[in-house]
Amino acid sequence: MAFSAAFFTSSSPSLTLPCKTRRPFYSQTGYCLTPLTVRASTTLDYSKVSVEDKTPNPSKTSSWQWKFKDNYINIYYEEHVKESPDPPKNILMMPTISDVSTVEEWRSVARDIVQRVGEVNWRATIVDWPGLGYSDRPKIDYNANVLEEFLVDFINARNGPISDSENNLVVIGGGHAATITVRAAKKGLVKPTAIAAVAPTWSGPLPIVFGRDSSMETRYGLLRGTLRTPAVGWMMYNMLVSNEKAIESQYKSHVYANSDNVTPGIVESRYALTKRKGARYLPAAFLTGLLDPVQSREEFLELFAWLEGKIPVLVVSTEGSPKRSKAEMEALRGAKGVSKFVEVPGALLPQEEYPTKVAEELYQFLRESFESRF
Template structure:
């Protein structure tokens, strides 16, 4: 089975029509895509195909992200927690498995704690908690990040600034640098597909929030590790072999905490998209 439907959710007092794909049949699985300039539910479809022969996969788009015009609403952690609550009320499962990529990891873990019967098991694919600018420049520049976000959100000026960063050459360079592990996999067709995502109406707001750290679910590594522990279902972390150094160090710290099980996978920050078969194998492994 393969179908696309729209869930009519209410988040932060606003209507948020949420496109979702359903793929396969069997016990339910929730697949949450990453948050990024080029994020959409399409990045999870290859993995869903691999899991679909014995599971029914639900793939939603996050508010403010996806290959469609975006509704404008407050883009902050409180909204994203509320979004998952609304999603789990509309599609409660229970889920045999919850899978989250990148920044979705912290939100899924927090939702699993708020909804203790919703998930039997969690898998976090290349989990991150810190946006690109805080990762590269450090948290002490937070005032600068806020100014950048406001500039990108400003009509006129924001459109111009955003346009400079969504040119195909820039997107291709970004994908080869840290999204895909093998630069040969970043084809012209893939770049065109990702560029189309960035050009949806309202896309700059989600990008500005994510890049500047406005969607970081926690402020520190210690707070991220504190999300894990007693009262959660079993959690497996898939650690890509070519993850960027700083992001990889955070994944290693999580695995070293002993609160999760770590498994290696190929790729960089998007192994679920670049290597869906290997990612599914790591999910299924005993």
């Protein structure tokens, strides 16, 4: 019989989808620190952005215009560096794709890594995807190819934010962002010197639970179309996604492993993101599987296998991920193309919940992979 199944999975909040199924799915070495300086061209007032992330040295931010077809889309990014006479080596950090995706999830990790004293002077750039975070959110037809095109353009742009990173770039991504990066590298569209995949995923929330048969794809299309409509779309988005109770439930059920770490400040900050103009367009694509870079675990493993012997690849799994997402991460343990596999506390956003643990694993990977080369 048909019923409404409430579920929490991947990086999305609760949704209700009419469907036929038998049951619903419910669901961190010692080092030294030096003063940190953050460089960029414009400043954002973080007192209006995040309750949780105020520091003595507030971040400065910049924007970059991405040309997509006939549109110019303002892309938000920030850069973290420390004062050093040595030329920097570049890290690009890509946020996990979700309805509340934001550069904030990587900020503590970026600051931790760039402050460490070692053989390499690291510089970290964090960028919001188009349609998410503090980037513009135009009404375009978002899919995995669009996001891959953005990533490629951002990395390869002449006079772009990381234009000095040729043959000198490590990409770190969470969730779908990691898999999109690996796919672009396999195609030869980007040439990072290493990739770190943190809690990597490849399937959107609805497909991972309800599958991809023709009947379900029709339902996904109907839901996606409804969410994109002018009036009804906002009503549905506000009811299912853009409310504080839904966001709190999302974080406590699968985004964070420890519900005590879900503070009112986190919820308020993420709720504000869902109120930005155009906020519902990309999440509508993510929830219904249009942003999935592959369609099966076999394809997922093949992407990583192609990197075997070419570049170092770190996979960071988490102890408390949802069952289905955890199974995909575990499939990469010992898999071809994966140079190192580690596990840290957390669920789908360990870089935000346990930044010290994630930063330590990432820094050790960077040391093992690069310091002896310079």
